[in-house]
Amino acid sequence: xxxxxxxxxxxELDEREIEYDNELCPDCKSEIEFKIQxxxxxxxxxxxxxxxCEHDFGERRVxxxxxxRIIKRGTKQE
Numbered sequence: 001x002x003x004x005x006x007x008x009x010x011x012e013l014d015e016r017e018i019e020y021d022n023e024l025c026p027d028c029k030s031e032i033e034f035k036i037q038x039x040x041x042x043x044x045x046x047x048x049x050x051x052x053c054e055h056d057f058g059e060r061r062v063x064x065x066x067x068x069r070i071i072k073r074g075t076k077q078e
Contacts (some may be wrong), residue, residue, distance in 0.1 A: 010032035021060070022071070028053040029074025037064035039057075 012066075017038045024031055038061060045050045048057040051068045 001078070018065070023050075025050045025053065025055050025059055025074065027055040027056075031071040031074070032061075033069045033071050035067045036060065036062050036071070037066065039063040 014069075017040070019036045019038055021034045021036060022031065023034065028050065030050060032050060032052075034048055042063045043061065044063045045059045046062040047065065048060050048066065048068070049055070050057070051070060052073060
């Protein structure tokens with residue numbers, strides 16, 4: 001007989017989280033919001049990149065990808 005309590009798929013869904021990280025780009029001064037998908041039990045890392053000037057914010061834990069949204073576009077200072 002099928003038991004819902006032992007369903008691994010349901011247990012995995014409970015281990016997924018979304019984290020938000022706001023960053024101010026030091027190069028173009030844009031304020032960026034990153035929506036990061038975390039899946040507990042897995043560990044994957046990606047570089048978060050500014051969508052305006054491609055500044056690399058460094059490696060962060062991003063198990064299932066990320067999205068970025070420009071909150072305020074800055075101007076690149078030479």
